[in-house]
Amino acid sequence: MASKSSSLSWLLLINTLACILLVDHSASQDDRKAYIVYMGNRQLDEASTSSLHTSMLQQVIGSIGPESLIHSYTRSFNGFAAELTKQEAQKLAGMDGVVSVFPSEQQSLQTTRSWDFLGFPQQVPRRPIESDIIIGVFDTGIWPESESFNDEGFGPPPTKWNGTCQTSTNFTCNNKIIGAKYYHQNRPFDEVDIMSPRDSDGHGTHTASTAAGNLVNGASLLGYGLGTARGGVPSARIAVYKVCWSFGCSDADLLKAFDDAIADGVDIISFSIASSFPRPYFEDSMAIGAFHAMRNGILTSMAAGNDGPGLATITNFSPWSLSVAASTIDRKFTTRVQLGNNKIYEGISINTFDLKNKTYPIIYGGDAPNTTGGFQGSDSRLCNIEGSLDENLVKGKIVFCDVLNTGEVAFVAGAVGTVMQGPDDARASRTFPLPASYLDLQDGSKVYSYIKSVRSPTVTILKSEEGNDTFSPYIASFSSRGPSPATFNILKPDLAAPGHNILAAWSQISPITNIKATPMSAEKNPEAEFAYGAGNLNPLKAPNPGLIYDIDALDYIKYLCSGEYNTKLLQLVTGDNSSCSEATNGRVFDLNYPSFALSTPPLKFISQVFNRTVTNVGSPTSTYKAIVTTPLGLTIKVNPTVLSFTSLGQKLSFALTIEGTLIDKFIASAAVVWDDGTFQVRSPLIVSVT
């Protein structure tokens, strides 16, 4: 655990770094690049909004070529994306009605590719079910022929559906996949990309099936994890918005997908896309899109990101979206490696390849540099630089590498398999394009010594076995951590969901209902709530929570007023007469969030009140008592301590007060539970020294 002064310095450092990144979007004067001009809520009809964009652009750059305007956002909010020079972007930023102008960056997908699952055969009967829930999935597209998306038993799309299907491109929708579109800002297509909503990567198919795949009985990945594959809501409909390509997912395209999805009538928007650095809310395509989605009653669920385990690495932190951390489930795939001397070491990976115990020569990557390509042993030992391995030396052999990598470099060079070594890394539990296993450094050093001490070292890699990760559940090290760079007084991430060792769609998924909702603990994750938020999602209890903390657009507007947002900006964003002065009591502590977060200077006496309102959605008549766990050194009081409801939908307020001084601790965790004997409504609470 960091000491108080060092914890202070890292936070300052991170903030400074973020500021530098935020101001320095430098581009040379003549370079045109894609920018987004965000203009808040839509004020006029679609046609007038669109001609407004054209005339603004004309004013700034003169005549508009076909390449100038990338997208016009006219359906759900107001703005456009265009190719601009830095000067032109600055000019536009000063124009009437413009909230922000920021470069359209390439964002990245937050999970490893699973293309090797593609084409995986499946057989399967399924239950006829219907539902009106439409999940908008922003990802790499979808493979519509997968059994997970068979529409047998589904009726026509819900009447509210207003979206379309891009069928011109050898892609057909059905009553399960009810809409599909692709977004590809003016740029040439890469040969690996398919100009259609079809998924050439595998990721989008995987996430769509995790969210809403049909029940697929007896599904397994070549025999592993036999069980019933199913998405969280198997009866839901899927609307596909393909925004991610081999180059990444551009802000301009992401915003267009939001503009469409909101008007198309989706209920939920889901994606695992994140920026590599934090941005202000209204210079962040995903926060802007989620804001307008929220105003239309649509929840946006986003991956917290894959930049953990450092603190404040989360980049999807807008309070009007759900930020989901990646937890592990009690499933682990181990892959044994047997050396020519019969020593066996256990590594991690999902290895479905069967070498049938046949041994192959093993070579150290550092001994096989492609010198004609200008590489040295210090490059090739990593096996992660394209072309760095000498094909002649590794062909037909198993390559030993010094870091975890995708296996692609060894595969392309003709290796039969790869054994990697490195520190404990959760990302290793995934598939590779060739037989592979990832060893810890201790076992790795033994393999290295063996290679160096024997004239003809050999090895074989066994098929994976499904183990049991007894430490589960905990947050994967790669999952991005809070606190939120925007405010330390709102807890982010919100909650955790299994994001690791999940094999969906083309393969198997552990039935989601088997996941224990066991409380997370700070023993395995010292970052506590900054790692896991409220803890693992409980899909059994979530639909019937008893009490809810309801937040509407006005609450968020009050919150924005508590920050640096002024009335003018607010009116543009909201498109109404919202005024910060009217919402005088807009304190961050009163945003009706279902968690409590407070940052405090070291050794300072704290006295902070939080106001909350809960809505009864459980039993009409119920009496809830507050149960508070209090960390050492702090007093937490709830007033009143009893809430008596007499009807459904009834709202009651309470105030929570934290007092005391945090000593010898950087983070203190607690929880407030409203308990009526049937429902236990738990809110995490975290106090951090900054």
Ligand SMILES: *[C@@H]1O[C@H](CO)[C@@H](O)[C@H](O)[C@H]1NC(C)=O
């Ligand atoms: C359309 O896609 C299907 C499925 O991938 C493929 O089998 C078929 O050959 C494609 N047809 C054309 C005309 O590309």
Ligand SMILES: *[C@@H]1O[C@H](CO)[C@@H](O)[C@H](O)[C@H]1NC(C)=O
């Ligand atoms: C459906 O989409 C069209 C085209 O964008 C739009 O004009 C219309 O207002 C939308 N309908 C609804 C109910 O949102």
Ligand SMILES: *[C@@H]1O[C@H](CO)[C@@H](O)[C@H](O)[C@H]1NC(C)=O
């Ligand atoms: C392969 O080797 C492993 C480990 O030595 C052993 O348990 C297994 O029985 C062997 N399989 C075959 C097919 O020989």
Ligand SMILES: *[C@@H]1O[C@H](CO)[C@@H](O)[C@H](O)[C@H]1NC(C)=O
């Ligand atoms: C070495 O790298 C060069 C340049 O990337 C490549 O053309 C060549 O095929 C490689 N040679 C071997 C033996 O791998």
Ligand SMILES: *[C@@H]1O[C@H](CO)[C@@H](O)[C@H](O)[C@H]1NC(C)=O
């Ligand atoms: C893993 O171990 C725990 C505790 O021993 C047990 O409850 C659980 O069912 C096991 N899970 C699997 C997948 O075997």
Ligand SMILES: *[C@@H]1O[C@H](CO)[C@@H](O)[C@H](O)[C@H]1NC(C)=O
């Ligand atoms: C905002 O206020 C002005 C002047 O009071 C009024 O004319 C206008 O209709 C209001 N606009 C909205 C969207 O409420």
Ligand SMILES: *[C@@H]1O[C@H](CO)[C@@H](O)[C@H](O)[C@H]1NC(C)=O
């Ligand atoms: C918070 O709630 C308390 C008790 O209900 C009330 O007295 C106080 O005015 C509220 N504070 C704010 C800022 O709304």
